[in-house]
Amino acid sequence: MIDRKQAWAALARHITDEIVVATYSSATDWMAIADRPLNYFAFGAMGLASSHALGLALARPDKRVIVLDGDGSLLMNLGTLVTIGAVAPKNFTHIVGHNGSYEANGGHPIPNRQTDFAGIARSSGIAKAQRINQLADFVRAIPGLLKDEGPLFVDLVIEQGELGPRSYKDMYSRARREAFRQALQAG
Amino acid sequence: MQANTPQAPLQGAHIIAAVKQAGVKHILSVPDLHTSNGLLKPIAQDQELTLIRTCKEDETLGIAAGLSYGNKRALILVQWTGFLYAMNAIRAMACDQSMPMCMMIGLLGKEPDVPSRQSARFGVRVVEPILDVMGIAYHRISVDADAELIAPAIEQAYAQSKPIAFLIERRPVHA
Numbered sequence: 001m002i003d004r005k006q007a008w009a010a011l012a013r014h015i016t017d018e019i020v021v022a023t024y025s026s027a028t029d030w031m032a033i034a035d036r037p038l039n040y041f042a043f044g045a046m047g048l049a050s051s052h053a054l055g056l057a058l059a060r061p062d063k064r065v066i067v068l069d070g071d072g073s074l075l076m077n078l079g080t081l082v083t084i085g086a087v088a089p090k091n092f093t094h095i096v097g098h099n100g101s102y103e104a105n106g107g108h109p110i111p112n113r114q115t116d117f118a119g120i121a122r123s124s125g126i127a128k129a130q131r132i133n134q135l136a137d138f139v140r141a142i143p144g145l146l147k148d149e150g151p152l153f154v155d156l157v158i159e160q161g162e163l164g165p166r167s168y169k170d171m172y173s174r175a176r177r178e179a180f181r182q183a184l185q186a187g
Numbered sequence: 188m189q190a191n192t193p194q195a196p197l198q199g200a201h202i203i204a205a206v207k208q209a210g211v212k213h214i215l216s217v218p219d220l221h222t223s224n225g226l227l228k229p230i231a232q233d234q235e236l237t238l239i240r241t242c243k244e245d246e247t248l249g250i251a252a253g254l255s256y257g258n259k260r261a262l263i264l265v266q267w268t269g270f271l272y273a274m275n276a277i278r279a280m281a282c283d284q285s286m287p288m289c290m291m292i293g294l295l296g297k298e299p300d301v302p303s304r305q306s307a308r309f310g311v312r313v314v315e316p317i318l319d320v321m322g323i324a325y326h327r328i329s330v331d332a333d334a335e336l337i338a339p340a341i342e343q344a345y346a347q348s349k350p351i352a353f354l355i356e357r358r359p360v361h362a
Contacts, residue, residue, distance in 0.1 A: 021253075040253075040256070042249070043279055043280070043283070043284060044275070044276070044278070044279020044280065044283060044284070045245055045248070045249070045275045045276035045278075045279045045280075047245075048245060048246070048248065048249035048276060049249075050249075051241075051245075051246045051247075051248070051249025051250050051253070052249040052250070052252050052253040053253060054249070054250050054253060055249065055250040055251060055252060055253020055254040055255075055256075055257070055259075055261075056253035056254075056256060056257060057253070058213065058237075058239075058250075058253070058254060058257075058259070059253060059254045059255075059256065059257020059258065059259040060257045077243070077245070077246065079241070079242025079243050079246065080242070080246055082242050083239070083240070083241050083242055083246055086240065087239060172284075177284070180256065181256055184256055184257065185258075
């Protein structure tokens with residue numbers, strides 16, 4: 001299994017001008033590692049990160065959009081995979097941290113920890129879907145995840161993290177949203 | 188556009204033209220029998236519009252939000268049941284973040300000559316009060332002349348970053 005912080009740190013070393021859409025624990029860890037204007041924190045309704053990202057990918061086909069999702073979040077919007085599979089945005093990379101837990105909601109287990117998210121993604125029309133459970137394999141995959149034709153999907157098997165301090169107020173602040181909008185318009 | 192009587196058919200073409208006039212390119216929708224023939228089917232064939240079919244209605248709020256950050260306008264086309272289903276996403280995007288969520292809501296089952304607030308259907312009856320509580324402005328679309336309200340309202344929604352709802356009170360027809 002993979003430490004999410006190590007995975008995001010590895011990803012951050014390759015990130016340049018991509019849009020990163022992150023949610024809940026994935027967002028908390030990402031913000032601590034790579035706090036940048038082109039981060040978009042999916043707000044409010046749990047599970048919609050990939051839907052926000054799909055809108056961004058359609059609006060900006062010139063930019064790679066990377067979703068840092070969670071398994072609990074994805075389960076709240078599983079139909080999104082079918083929608084993404086149908087729309088098939090070429091600039092779309094969806095990485096799901098799979099720790100079998102609603103980590104941000106107290107660490108309770110998801111209904112079925114053995115869920116094959118990559119299998120669901122493939123059968124939803126996202127052909128390039130894979131399961132990765134070793135950090136070294138993820139590190140090797142990162143360059144392709146940033147440039148290969150999408151949609152791409154990764155079921156990233158991670159350890160359950162700690163429910164550390166987090167400030168959603170800051171994460172979802174108007175200032176951050178405005179900074180994102182300006183960064184997007186600038187390039 | 189020509190005003191007509193409440194008994195005359197509501198032309199879907201007028202509604203679609205108004206949506207296009209407002210610069211909307213993306214239609215995000217879960218099918219609704221009420222708007223199926225008059226709106227969704229012609230939209231699906233319209234080369235100037237991109238129809239994104241979603242599995243559930245709350246997806247449409249996320250997609251519309253993402254599109255708006257890229258300066259792309261979208262119309263959410265759902266039934267009142269979907270509006271109710273997506274309430275938490277509407278709360279988040281339309282209310283808490285005051286994003287320009289433009290929602291066209293089919294009032295399936297609304298009686299033709301009865302105000303929706305007096306409908307015998309509970310779900311139809313509560314749509315307007317819910318919008319009031321949430322502070323979301325809305326227009327009732329019942330006759331062809333009402334379609335003229337659509338483009339300015341969408342323009343205003345994006346200019347002011349505020350949500351707007353259009354309640355399709357009668358079943359639109361496709362000529």
